[in-house]
Amino acid sequence: MRLISAIFFFTVVIASFLLPENSSAQARDLASSGSFYSGFGFGLPVDVKSPYTDGMGVAGVSTFTNMTTSTANPAHWGLIGFTQGNLTLSMNGFRATDRNSSAENALLAFKNFQLVIPVLRNRLGVSASFTPLTRSNFEVFEEGNFDPLDVSSQTDDVNFISNIAGTGGINRFEIGMGLRLTENLSAGYGFSANLLAQQQESTVAFSDARYASILTNRDLSGYGYGHRFGLFMFKEDLFNEDDQLSVGASVNLPVTIDATRTISTFRTVENQRTLIELNEGSPDRNGTVTLPLEFNAGLTYNLSRFVNVTAEMLMQEWDEARYSYSAQQEAYYKNRVKTGLGVQYHPYRDEQADGLLSGLKYSFGTSYDTGHLSINGNDIETILFNAGIGVISTRSSSSIDLNFHYGIRGTQSSDLVKENIWGFTLSLNLAEFMFVRPKFQ
Template sequence: MIKKLVLVFIAIYAINSYAQDGGTASPYSFYGIGSLKFKGTVENKSMGGLSVYTDSIHVNLRNPASYASENLNYYGGESRPVKFAVGGSHSNVKFKSDSGSDNASSSTFDYIALSIPIQKFGVGIGLMPYTSVGYKLKTNFENGDIQNRFSGEGGLNKVFLSVGYLVMKGLSVGVDARYDFGSVRNSIVEYSYDTDGNVTRYQTRQNDRSDLSGVSFNFGATYKTMIKDRFEWVSSVTYNPGNTLTSKNERYFSTIVISSSTGAEGIVETIDGNESLENQGLKESSVDVPSEFSIGTGVGQPRHWFVGVETRFLQTGSFKNELYQGNSIAYEDAFGLSVGGFYIPKYNAFDGYWNHVVYRAGFRTESTGLVVNGESIKEFGISFGAGLPLGTMFSNANLGFEFGKRGTTNQGLIQENFFNFSLSLSLNDRWFVKRKYD
């Protein structure tokens, strides 16, 4: 009963969070199609983003081959459990620049997924926010007066269907078919002043909206084998060939009044600006999403400990968004490195709750592929967490914590120091069980 109540609580939290726009406060979400939101399950993120390890009781959303695995020995070699996973996170960020600092926080839904075993196959379905846009920025003249004010919200989501197949003992392959969809809304206010240097009563705001959609695929394989009957070696590889999103764009211009005390914007009049997009051939445009390749390996003792390393390569140097271009930004190929693992004190202990807890830790470093004012935007994080057992069938609640840094204060940019807290449920049940007795 407790487990069901917790599930209802998390589901309500997920729906409420998903209904909110944005999900980030990062100024770097201004670029491209937003900041990358999905970085794996809470279990992955607690190990520095490591997704090499797969098992029969957790959903691994980064590698579709994980949906197929061998049956559980605990139940006489019968069917693997049906797995359900849902997760959310809360982030606190401190922004730092040469001119000052600020703070922001956000809570978001991260993923919901279901995995169903079918003999040597495994099928997965789910939904996850993939990128997130949520920023408020401004630029000033040399005398300190506001020149422009920028704001944006939205992001890209993925709904997916995955199929994995157990080729032979230890070797699985799989594929994700994903439908990408979402919208990004951006606005720009260009401030005007009278001859005395005072802000005029009326300002003009440009509103842009892009509705994005497309299909993408992700291929994966995982292999594990025992070494001298004691240690287990695990390796994995994934490849996303990239895809092109269709972007249907709209533009409107609004005459607004800005409150001098609160900064709130009141709309006086709005006119259609889609003709300007049509004249530029941008009423419908395309967004090229880069390909991604990852490879990882690790070693450990089954159900006791594991240590692994994983690298990711993204061809972000070829990223292109025809609608949003800027002279101050460029893209380069991205690279990421994750190192992490877990430890279980004694999984088969008859007593002692903490003997069954999964302790996780790791770190990650990455070059995001974004270059602003000639500065490559990099990111670093240190993480740890725990998997807390819930009842039977190896269900658990997973807690994750991460401290990290993104960006730099060089060239007038903003550095983000963040703390992320993540929570998920990994619930297991057996749907297809042969009756042994009448």
């Protein structure tokens, strides 16, 4: 038996830097390494998706297959008959524009890893996975000027250039199990450690030599435990001999993280450059970060073994999320709803099919996201169009999924940013029989 293993680490972070109140800046406040909106709170939520349904724009809570493992619904783990592993790489590009400027960037990262092993084939399975829950990766450049502090000085306004770079986020390490309760019903549970790791570096340089350059580091860390539940049921031969209707749902309970934030900078102490903690002993050093309650439900109808259609809805109670380090940024949170609709075509299932194109799986879909932020009265909405192809192995149940997306997020109203988003995910899905009956027995 082959076991699939991987070590995956990716970090993301958030930031805020305060300038003098009388400053006036003409800023290029556009993210140059990730989404501009990932700089708010503890980052943008990262949706958990199955590689099998990513090209449809849906998570896949109601879609089960023995070819690809999935973290979307713990109930799926009780149905597996193979040892399965998945490793996903993602590339995301952004073109951000406001009323004054634009910026383009791309971000390459590992996305998630999962290993599922059947303890009792097609009856009981266990899963171990790593998945990012929030991600914030950005760099913001700003330039402007302000009046010097010395009012008697004849010096003109002081120019400044600041740069804020952040990485980090919340990553989930989860173990769980799925159990087949009846022929057509399964349930699952996942227990997780949710690790918060955020780093931010802010640098400011001034045109006036009386103002020394400033380098400030903000590090936020903590952890909390989470619980997730899933249900999956299906019915075959509903309207004809080849169809199947399946329903799936998952619930992710709120996760509270007791966090610690350190703010540090370098200063000269006794002619030596020394790292100094600025908030040691401060009451705002310790705080709370809370991920909201999440509910995801879907319906999949297989018209035949060649075509299936899926509709899903995701709801997150961001009104109940907490980010105690900034009351202003916490106030931006609002409840989030995301809907998706997609279709798949499986020509490789036709035994008479011939040729390369007929040996692939094709996916298409779209999704609409109300967003979890409302800034200056503007909901930060996202619409995405998705497509994907799957390369199916003719010798095993392994596959490779290549999924694409393009969409629009945000608005240029109220000095905000509109983003054109494009990207792809590449997933390697390995599957094999855990137990093989000897040929002669």
